[in-house]
Amino acid sequence: MSDAVPTSPLGPVLSGARVLVTAQRRADDIVNALQRRGASVVVASSLGVESHIDEESLVAETRALVERPADVVVVTTGIGFRSWLDTAEAVGLGHELIESLQHSRVVARGPKARGALQAAGLVPDWVAESETSAEIADFLRADGVAGQRIVVQHHGAGDDGLERHLTAAGATTSSLVVYRWGPPADPEAVRRSAREAAAGGYDAVMFTSAPGAAAWLEALRAEQALGPVMGLVDAGMLRLAAVGEVTAAPLRDLGLDVLVPPRARLGALLRSLVLDLGDDEGALPTPAGMLRVRATAATLDHTPLPVSPGGLALLRCLAADPGRVRSRDELLDVLPGDSRDPHTVEVAVARLREAVGREVVRTVVKRGYRLELAGA
Incomplete structure (x- = not known):
């Protein structure tokens, strides 16, 4: 897919x-x-991703796999498999690696690993849909791995215990470390x-x-x-x-x-x-259109509104409970700064109305302001 x-x-x-x-x-x-x-x-x-952290060892493991295909190869990540194949191709082993894998039982840890294999023309024999190494260990041990040679391409966090479980079940395991997670x-x-x-x-x-x-x-x-x-x-x-x-x-x-x-x-x-x-479920139907108050912006019918940070703070307060009257003191509490002058709210509301329309923010005489909903 x-x-x-x-x-x-x-x-x-x-x-x-x-x-x-x-x-x-x-x-x-x-x-x-x-x-x-x-x-x-x-x-x-x-x-960050640290690629090819030990390319010499990776190439040596790849040559060994080409010369003697493993019974099972576990591919844990898409990026890891692609990086492995890139490394093999760089030293002239790309085609040989693909041929070798066709002689092994290939297990993929989730859809990303499966997708990378399919892009290389390989079809995994089994996919752990849960994307966990624990599911892979359970699957392989249920089939029996005693005496088998298993190669594991690790994900960025390194070995998460999969090899230990397989070794305890009698398999001989080897690691392919293609990349590791590093600092950002x-x-x-x-x-x-x-x-x-x-x-x-x-x-x-x-x-x-x-x-x-x-x-x-x-x-x-x-x-x-x-x-x-x-x-x-x-x-x-x-x-x-x-x-x-x-x-x-x-x-x-x-x-x-x-x-x-x-x-x-x-x-x-x-x-x-x-x-x-x-989703419209998060929008408010106002007389001017569908209002959405986002983290740092507001829109009407998906059109951004030219509101200031103060205007956005007022709009968020009003939209939190549309139809409810908010007093000037309540609105002062959410405005940036520490002004307690009611005139500050009046100026901020006037500017907000210029952006959203007077019909959206209504004055309730002697009480404050409310957000008007369509049909209310």
């Missing part, structure tokens, strides 16, 4: 939304897909993203790997931002989106709600996030 980004004709339904992407791989594809829907996108890769290329960007998330600066945060999600959570802890971010998620003001259940695990371990697509693919993740953030 294709892992292409979605191209459904939904229009700019993410206009005004601000999305944080924590991935390094395919970040450009993610950014382009979200921007086509109108979103503003920030990339702060929470981890721009640590300050990651720290800044943590602070901005805590301040309500994003509508959604996207994750494409469990180590990347765990690393971003560590950045939140380091910036003392974890509590505020958890509060925003619990309040429905920040959406966390992960490509699959394995990626979502570090987030769910903290009790956080995570959007996970029905299929663990990047295209499915993007489609789910677009539908989630663009």
Whole structure:
């Protein structure tokens, strides 16, 4: 199945939304897909990838596999398999490696690994749909691995116990370490993203790997931002989106709600996030159109409104309980600065009305202001 980004004709339904992407791989594809829907996108890769950390050993293991195919080859990641094949091709072993794998039982850890194998013309004999090494270990041990030679291409986090389980079951195992997760290329960007998330600066945060999600959570802890971010998620003001259940695990371990697509693919993740953030359920029907109040912007019928930070703060307060009258004191509390002059609210409301229309923000004499809903 294709892992292409979605191209459904939904229009700019993410206009005004601000999305944080924590991935390094395919970040450009993610950014382009979200921007086509109108979103503003920030990339702060929470981890880097250190490729070919021991290329000499990798080439030696590849030669050994070519000369003597293994009984079983476990491919744990798509990026790892592609990097392995690139390395083999660079030393003239690409074709030979593919031929060798055709003589082995090939097991894939999830759809990304399967997709990489299929792109190389290989069909895996079995796929762990849960994307866990534990499922692979259970499957292989159930079939019996005693006396078998098993080669494991590790994912970026290294050995997670799979080889230990297979060795205990009587197999002879060897490792292929193609890449490892490393520190982010721009640590300050990651720290800044943590602070901005805590301040309500994003509508959604996207994750494409469990180590990347765990690393971003560590950045939140380091910036003392974890509590505020958890509060925003619990309040429905920040959406966390992960490509699959394995990626979502570090987030769910903290009790956080995570959007996970029905299929663990990047295209499915993007489609789910677009539908989630663009859903009319989160919009308010006003006399001027469908109003959406995002983290850093507001839109009417997907058209951005020219509101200031103060105007956005007022609009968010009014939209939190549409129809309810907010007093001037309540609105003063949410405006930037420490002014207690009621005239400050009157000026801010006047400017807000210029952006959204007088019919949207109504004055209730001697009481305050309210957000008017269509048909109310």
